Amino acid sequence: MTDTYVAAIDQGTTSSRCIIFNQDGAIVAVDQREHRQIFPKPGWVEHDATEIWSKTQAVVAGALAKAGLGADDLAAIGITNQRETTVLWDRATGKPVHNAIVWQDTRTAALCNDLGGSDGQDRFRDRTGLPLASYFSGPKAAWLLDNVPGLRGRAENGEIAFGTIDSWLIYNLTGGPDGGVHVTDVTNASRTMLMNLETLQWDQSILDAMDIPAAILPEIRSSAEVYGRGTGQLRGVPIASALGDQQAAIFGQTCFGVGEAKNTYGTGSFLLLNTGTRPVPSKSGLLTTMGYRIGGEAPVYCLEGAIAITGALVQWFRDQLGIIQSAEEIEPLAASVADNGGAYIVPAFSGLFAPYWRSDARGVITGLTRYVTKAHLARAVLESTCWQTREVVDAMYQDSGVQLTDLRVDGGMTANNLLMQYQADALGVPVIRPVVSETTCLGAAYAAGLATGVWQDLDELKQHWKRDREWTPAMDAQTREREFRNWHKAVERSFGWLEDGEG
Numbered sequence: 001m002t003d004t005y006v007a008a009i010d011q012g013t014t015s016s017r018c019i020i021f022n023q024d025g026a027i028v029a030v031d032q033r034e035h036r037q038i039f040p041k042p043g044w045v046e047h048d049a050t051e052i053w054s055k056t057q058a059v060v061a062g063a064l065a066k067a068g069l070g071a072d073d074l075a076a077i078g079i080t081n082q083r084e085t086t087v088l089w090d091r092a093t094g095k096p097v098h099n100a101i102v103w104q105d106t107r108t109a110a111l112c113n114d115l116g117g118s119d120g121q122d123r124f125r126d127r128t129g130l131p132l133a134s135y136f137s138g139p140k141a142a143w144l145l146d147n148v149p150g151l152r153g154r155a156e157n158g159e160i161a162f163g164t165i166d167s168w169l170i171y172n173l174t175g176g177p178d179g180g181v182h183v184t185d186v187t188n189a190s191r192t193m194l195m196n197l198e199t200l201q202w203d204q205s206i207l208d209a210m211d212i213p214a215a216i217l218p219e220i221r222s223s224a225e226v227y228g229r230g231t232g233q234l235r236g237v238p239i240a241s242a243l244g245d246q247q248a249a250i251f252g253q254t255c256f257g258v259g260e261a262k263n264t265y266g267t268g269s270f271l272l273l274n275t276g277t278r279p280v281p282s283k284s285g286l287l288t289t290m291g292y293r294i295g296g297e298a299p300v301y302c303l304e305g306a307i308a309i310t311g312a313l314v315q316w317f318r319d320q321l322g323i324i325q326s327a328e329e330i331e332p333l334a335a336s337v338a339d340n341g342g343a344y345i346v347p348a349f350s351g352l353f354a355p356y357w358r359s360d361a362r363g364v365i366t367g368l369t370r371y372v373t374k375a376h377l378a379r380a381v382l383e384s385t386c387w388q389t390r391e392v393v394d395a396m397y398q399d400s401g402v403q404l405t406d407l408r409v410d411g412g413m414t415a416n417n418l419l420m421q422y423q424a425d426a427l428g429v430p431v432i433r434p435v436v437s438e439t440t441c442l443g444a445a446y447a448a449g450l451a452t453g454v455w456q457d458l459d460e461l462k463q464h465w466k467r468d469r470e471w472t473p474a475m476d477a478q479t480r481e482r483e484f485r486n487w488h489k490a491v492e493r494s495f496g497w498l499e500d501g502e503g
Helices: 049-067 111-124 137-147 152-158 165-173 204-210 244-253 311-318 327-336 375-399 417-427 437-453 459-463 478-493
Strands: 005-011 015-022 027-034 072-079 086-090 158-166 182-184 219-221 224-229 238-245 261-264 269-276 286-293 300-307 344-346 364-366 405-412 431-434 467-471
Touching: 005 049, 005 165, 005 437, 015 049, 015 437, 027 049, 049 165, 049 182, 049 459, 072 165, 072 437, 086 137, 086 152, 086 165, 111 137, 137 152, 137 204, 152 158, 152 467, 158 165, 165 182, 165 238, 224 437, 238 244, 238 437, 244 261, 244 269, 244 286, 244 300, 244 437, 261 375, 261 437, 269 375, 300 375, 311 327, 311 375, 327 375, 327 417, 344 375, 344 478, 364 375, 364 478, 375 417, 375 478, 405 417, 417 431, 417 467, 417 478
Parallel strands: 005 072, 072 238, 182 219, 261 405, 405 431
Antiparallel strands: 005 015, 015 027, 086 158, 224 238, 261 269, 269 300, 286 300, 344 364, 431 467
């Protein structure tokens, strides 16, 4: 083999992709397939984990075929995934016992309130870095154990396995019920609300509080090591990395230094700031989370601002309202007017995440007059993403004292030039898009390549990062702050729509 290739599986909220990279970090081939979004009740979101595994196999085969490669040509394969989405499966059959509960799902809101008791959202924050919220995996697993008949007994007997999507894929890639490996990495484990950030192990006191048997949990490993070897179409290929999608993106953006940050624009948006080898507690509504851990090296931590709905708001504008026929149409429509006409959209479809953590919030459109057209609403959709990001950046400054000098961006929405310009305007700092915008897959590939010797160290990876385009702020400070004040008024009107106990 004259060339070296690394593949990355990106199992996301709406689709699965496989991207094959060469040793220069350039894309060789891509294949992608969407999977169903299942909405059994308002606020409930599920995926069929069996369908996800099927689509994953299909995109791997598709990418290899497009590249004209076989499994023997791959030095390694890495995995990145939607993080908090929760699967329980039967160890004997390898079949899920219920649909996967997606990170956006709010059915555990009442359970989280009960768990908080007199301590409220902060009950486990000192150990996990996370507020008690329906977002995270642990309460989802507890809900399944309590609501699927007979499941708790089977779990206590060791018959059931728990995993986030990385665990589900690694298990199936390495043989499933026929010898599949049951592991997760520190980044995904840090999103369950069950892992202690200091010890990087499952916290027994939290397991006891949520009544989750330790027998169902995967082994926690680093983000870059060989977990096992592939079977089937990937027979013999080292499965050599796992990173939650946002951690994979910060790795792909080569934000290896303290104070470096990236924002990924996908279904939601996720801004991560590298804080080094010690976790930084947040008092401003952010998450303290794992960044990555390479083999036996010291772990790297991040502050994260998780925004639930950004790209999904464009999908809603397209699919539920039918105002546009494709996501790409929103940019020219929004650009046809000079401003939002006084309209603001707060997309609290599943509550608000950072920095508010309000599961009682629901989406609102405010400031409507007869002057407002669909073009103004399109602009309000895009501006919503930018102001939510601004709130997170301000919170990061309050927690860390780090003032951003620029923001590295990635994800599908970065193709929208109007959005990126407004993001620079809202933040007052340059916004920079790299040549390879698929940084989530790239990060998983980089970590797998590090684990198998394709790349030697982080310095080599940094040399691959190249700037594609930069947007500089064009909005005056007075306008920026006026618009931000109006945004806050709109956010306040989204609060309090659900009564206690409603899901």
